[in-house]
Amino acid sequence: MNLRVNIREPYFTKVFKPAVFVLALLPLALLGWGVWQDTLGANPIETITRSLGEWGLRFLLLTLLISTLRRATGWGQGVRMRRMLGLFAFFYGTLHLLSYLWLDQFFDWAEIWHDIVKRPFITMGMLAFVLMMPLALTSFKAAIRKLGRQWQRLHTLIYPLTMLVVLHFWWLADSKARTVMPLVYIVLLALLLGERLFHWLRSLNKTPASRRSRSLPAGYAASRVIAQRRP
Amino acid sequence: MLIKRSDDLTDNDVTDYALYQRRRDFLKTLGGIALLGASGLPLMAQAKSAFSTDEEQTPFEDITTYNNFYEFGTDKGDPARYASSLKTTPWSVTVDGECEKPGKLNLEDLLKPHSTEERIYRLRCVEGWSMVIPWQGFPLADLLKRFNPTANAKYVRFETLVDPDQLPGQKRSVLDWPYTEGLRMDEAMHPLSFMATGLYGKDLLNQNGAPLRLVVPWKYGFKSIKSIVRISFVAEQPDTSWGRSAPEEYGFYSNVNPDVDHPRWSQRKERRIGEFRKRETLPFNGYAEQVASLYSGMDLRKNF
Numbered sequence: 001m002n003l004r005v006n007i008r009e010p011y012f013t014k015v016f017k018p019a020v021f022v023l024a025l026l027p028l029a030l031l032g033w034g035v036w037q038d039t040l041g042a043n044p045i046e047t048i049t050r051s052l053g054e055w056g057l058r059f060l061l062l063t064l065l066i067s068t069l070r071r072a073t074g075w076g077q078g079v080r081m082r083r084m085l086g087l088f089a090f091f092y093g094t095l096h097l098l099s100y101l102w103l104d105q106f107f108d109w110a111e112i113w114h115d116i117v118k119r120p121f122i123t124m125g126m127l128a129f130v131l132m133m134p135l136a137l138t139s140f141k142a143a144i145r146k147l148g149r150q151w152q153r154l155h156t157l158i159y160p161l162t163m164l165v166v167l168h169f170w171w172l173a174d175s176k177a178r179t180v181m182p183l184v185y186i187v188l189l190a191l192l193l194g195e196r197l198f199h200w201l202r203s204l205n206k207t208p209a210s211r212r213s214r215s216l217p218a219g220y221a222a223s224r225v226i227a228q229r230r231p
Numbered sequence: 232m233l234i235k236r237s238d239d240l241t242d243n244d245v246t247d248y249a250l251y252q253r254r255r256d257f258l259k260t261l262g263g264i265a266l267l268g269a270s271g272l273p274l275m276a277q278a279k280s281a282f283s284t285d286e287e288q289t290p291f292e293d294i295t296t297y298n299n300f301y302e303f304g305t306d307k308g309d310p311a312r313y314a315s316s317l318k319t320t321p322w323s324v325t326v327d328g329e330c331e332k333p334g335k336l337n338l339e340d341l342l343k344p345h346s347t348e349e350r351i352y353r354l355r356c357v358e359g360w361s362m363v364i365p366w367q368g369f370p371l372a373d374l375l376k377r378f379n380p381t382a383n384a385k386y387v388r389f390e391t392l393v394d395p396d397q398l399p400g401q402k403r404s405v406l407d408w409p410y411t412e413g414l415r416m417d418e419a420m421h422p423l424s425f426m427a428t429g430l431y432g433k434d435l436l437n438q439n440g441a442p443l444r445l446v447v448p449w450k451y452g453f454k455s456i457k458s459i460v461r462i463s464f465v466a467e468q469p470d471t472s473w474g475r476s477a478p479e480e481y482g483f484y485s486n487v488n489p490d491v492d493h494p495r496w497s498q499r500k501e502r503r504i505g506e507f508r509k510r511e512t513l514p515f516n517g518y519a520e521q522v523a524s525l526y527s528g529m530d531l532r533k534n535f
Contacts, residue, residue, distance in 0.1 A: 041308070042297030042504050043360060106508050114497050179305060 005075045012077055020081055024088045027055045028095070045103045052096035053125075057169060057185060059089035060162045064192045071199055083139055086158070090136040093165075097129055121171035128164035131157050162189060282423055282521075283351035289362035291431045293504050298438045299356065300457055301405050302391065302398035309400070314437035317397045317458065322442050328388070328464035331379035338442055342428065344377065345369035350425050350446070355487045355516045357451035361501045366446055367429035372420040375462075380416070384464035387419040388412075389445060389456045406472045412456040413469035413483065414447065415525075423448055423521055449518040451485045482535040486526070487516035491535050 007016050031048055034040040040047040063085040066078040105112050115122045135155055138144070144151050166189050170182040298310040322338040347367045355361045375387065391410040395401040401408045418424060425446040428435060435441035440457025447454050453473055463469075473481035480494050489499045489512040500509040515522050526534070 042293035043307075043502070045502065045507075103507075104502075104509075108500075108509075111497060111499065118492065118497065119495050173305070 005073060006077055012080070016077075017081055017084070021084060024059070024085070027051065027092070045099070049096060049099045049104055052092050052099055053169070054181075056089050056092035056096050057162075057165050059085055059092060060158070060165060061185070061188055061192065063089055064158065064162065064189075068192055068195050071195070087136060087139055090132050093129055093132055097125075121168050124164045124168040124171065128161045128168060131161040131164070135161075159193070280348055280350050283349065283365075284353060284363060284517075285351070286353070286363045287505075288351065288365055289504050294362060294364055294430060295436050295438060297504065299358075299452065300400075300438055300440070302400045302408075302410065302458075303438065304400045305405060310438035311436075313399055316399060317392075317437040317441070319437065319442040319458075322460075324443065324459060325461045326378050326463075327461070329381045329384035329466060330464045331381060333378065341374075341443070345373060345426075347428065350427075352423075352425070352446060352448040353516050354446075354448065354452050354455070355501055355512065357453060357481070357485070357493060357498075359496065359498070359501050361503050361512075361516075363503075365431055366425060366427040367432065368425050368427035368446070370422055371424040371426050371445065372422065374426055375419060375464075378464070380464045383466045385416055386465050386468055387414050387416065388461075388463040388465050388469035389414075389459050390461035390463075391456055391458050392460045407475050408472075409460075410456060410472045411469065412445070412454055412471050413465075414454075415468075417525055418447070418522075421522060421525065423518060449486055449515040449522045451487060453481070454485050484526075484531075484534050486522075486531065486535075487512060488514060488531060488535070490514070491532055 006012075031040075031051055035044065035048070038044075063082055066082045066085070069078055070076045101107060101112065105115070116126055117123070135157055138147060138151060138154060147154065166182065166185050169185060173179065173182070296311045297307050299307065300310040300314075303310040303313045320338075323335055324338065324341050325333075325335045327333040347369055349365055349367055351363060351365045353361060354364055389412045392398065393401060393409040414424065425448075427440070427444050427446045428442060430439060435444065437458075440455075440459075443459050444457040445455045445459065454471075468483055471481070471483060473485075474483060487498075492498055498512055501512045502509050513519070
């Protein structure tokens, strides 16, 4: 399917992408407003920590949605925003972690260590953050150029780390007291991964062996490179 | 001149020691009245209980919107959102089991003999947050004694209403309904154990367990069962809902204890709702002086 939905230049670069950037900051602004107006409920610290974490996960899923969207609709420009979306996932993930370390635990390292060891959902979250760090740290152009194919391989870490994040959310609640949201994210992630599997299996049948590796959905080369390759 | 000693005074005429000890409270109250008078605030008629804490009270808004009451849903906001479906009039409570005067009483008859008093208690949730709540109600012991429990009554079992139409959370088997809780007889008879019918001078709102709930301030909040319809005197230690759900996580006693972790998290600290930094959790939620003797000789790690 190719819907030919590309946004004309310079509107994509000058209007659309900056608008997405501003929108991506909106959740943080709303939390800030909530703190100021005291509308975050009886336990604002819990609200802040959870909201930041959930936005981190949403941005991870949005990052994964980009290539699915391209395959499904032919809209390839999204790839040029993918790095930004991924960095927003890291941004919210970092704020989420900071709010846990600072607002929740007040840097009581003994207690934090206890938590990491004792509570599997915190173990998962910490591990996901550790895996996210090298991805964020290699997001600038020089690193992409220098690492080449290694960069692609490195950035497939987004799959295991996103799985850890949904498990982190799933295990947060008591097995009996779970709300529907963690399940929604698990299903969304399963759909995104399923689509990749489907696409990969299909490409095995269609493409000659020499091109197989390139058709792997994981870690497409830097957005610019792909954007330039497209007519 | 000889001063004749009056012989119609007895020991009973001597000021009661407990009252004598509170002689300064009287002065404080006077001072308080003067202050209140000066500031033009209306007087609170109720006397302050010796069991009450003078810590800062959690705002009414927070107490009534941040609740764990799974009968209405598992989100903290669910009880306030859906509690209007619970009808608390008419309401009756069945008292049965090992007692001489069992019966089914409507709420008015159950409450009639009791005058209400205020108790400002700390409440510590097993999840690691806490509040300070001004309850109105009466001592649980006063209620239980009316039914003449027999020597076989070793425990008291409490039960919440089951009606999925009124308590929509019961449509899901989140817990094994009805919600049940229990206390050992001496715990139930302890003067701190309290039956609440109101908070902040108002009738209990449904989300806080209207019309009648238990408050046991030295135990984790889930022991303080809400919207009670049945009280049974029993010989054996009764099952509890959370105990059935996860026996290794929620023991029968569930006394607040910073030294015994929940299997999945530490209990060393708590966030007092409204405060920025966490505070240390105290043994028996700060009521050790009053209740620790109930458990002397018991291994509180085993009997968590």
